[in-house]
Ligand code: BES
């Protein structure tokens with residue numbers, strides 16, 4: 183599906199979408215008279231209420247220029263926020279795709295037609311096209327429009343702006359594809375290979391295999407992969423878009439558990455299949471790196487992902503084992519299902535030790551407890567730095583990838599002290615997401631850091647016009663928004 187920006191509405195297109203509130207309807211008086219009377223008639227007779235996202239379809243059978251009109255309302259201007267306009271773009275595509283027509287023009291009332299909004303409409307329309315149907319042997323005929331044309335006086339400028347935003351959609355699609363992919367295909371070795379393939383966009387990729395990680399003393403990460411037939415991998419992706427000054431990079435670290443069976447502390451069977459998505463944190467980092475490369479972002483960023491498979495086996499790690507992490511700290515394994523933090527412990531340490539980043543942010547489908555707290559609506563964030571955490575909250579509101587801050591404190595930290603080792607990998611007494619974050623904090627030095635628990639948002643969010651699959655790609659837009667707003 184192609185998104186176009188042109189300065190004048192022509193009637194060559196088959197569907198016309200009007201994004202408008204009631205009072206702005208009068209702006210469209212340049213349209214064909216028959217069409218206008220139909221629109222007014224429909225709006226009045228259907229008692230159409232111009233609420234946020236409400237829409238009306240009008241069939242135009244008089245052989246006039248447009249065969250169908252879609253009216254879609256953004257609601258009250260002061261209440262528009264986040265990705266509302268993207269949702270509208272998604273809806274335009276969704277509604278149009280049901281009809282036989284293949285092209286849509288979009289006219290937006292003046293009040294709502296600033297550049298950003300128009301680009302967001304194109305972005306949302308693109309997001310609506312996402313499908314994961316590669317394993318369907320009989321493909322349904324895909325009903326999809328070919329072209330959406332958005333009308334603006336600034337068409338030339340918007341074409342460039344849209345190209346940037348379209349990179350974000352491509353990064354989101356990559357993250358979704360990776361998360362939707364089953365673990366018999368996307369094992370840690372295959373995953374590392376796919377990431378290597380991103381070097382064609384100008385990213386520098388380095389892969390550390392088990393031999394290399396052993397040399398570095400990453401026994402915390404390596405312990406998780408012991409029961410798997412596949413080798414664990416640590417993959418480093420670098421984007422150097424800021425050549426002018428030798429600025430410290432931003433670091434993003436992701437949990438990449440290709441399948442989390444729980445290991446010897448085996449999970450119950452119900453919904454275990456969803457644990458193919460336990461690499462959602464890493465997928466967000468990989469998706470983000472692709473976005474940065476595609477849009478040639480003027481910033482230096484390092485992405486680090488720890489790729490493992492958590493399986494029970496004769497060789498697998500056992501409850502009661504004690505491992506030494508790369509940081510030198512020792513960990514008593516009390517539950518092999520609390521494996522994400524063990525992977526991140528070494529990945530975080532490696533990232534901050536090697537790259538001395540300005541900020542470090544990790545993403546992980548870390549705890550079931552965050553789903554209890556926040557459901558599938560927002561991700562939980564934990565931070566040692568108020569300023570960075572505020573920036574992330576801000577980026578969350580802008581992007582629609584919403585986050586909510588939860589606390590860290592010494593009283594929670596105490597809960598993971600161990601009798602035999604420096605710490606244990608689970609806390610008892612509730613607050614499971616916080617004790618998990620406290621665990622990670624023990625592997626972070628002075629660098630401003632945020633941990634994002636995306637267990638409830640990487641998959642299974644409510645479907646919408648811009649979120650059309652099980653995997654959401656959550657985090658890609660969030661982090662790209664953070665970077666472009668505060669670090670470029
Ligand atoms: N991958 C899970 C967390 C998870 C749960 C992700 C639901 C997505 C949906 C994680 O590795 C895990 O198993 N966590 C345990 C920790 C517990 C053993 C302390 C949990 O949350 O139950």
Ligand code: ZN
Pocket residue numbers: 442444518519520521522
């Ligand atoms: Zn687990």
Ligand code: ZN
Pocket residue numbers: 439442460519521522547548
């Ligand atoms: Zn897990």
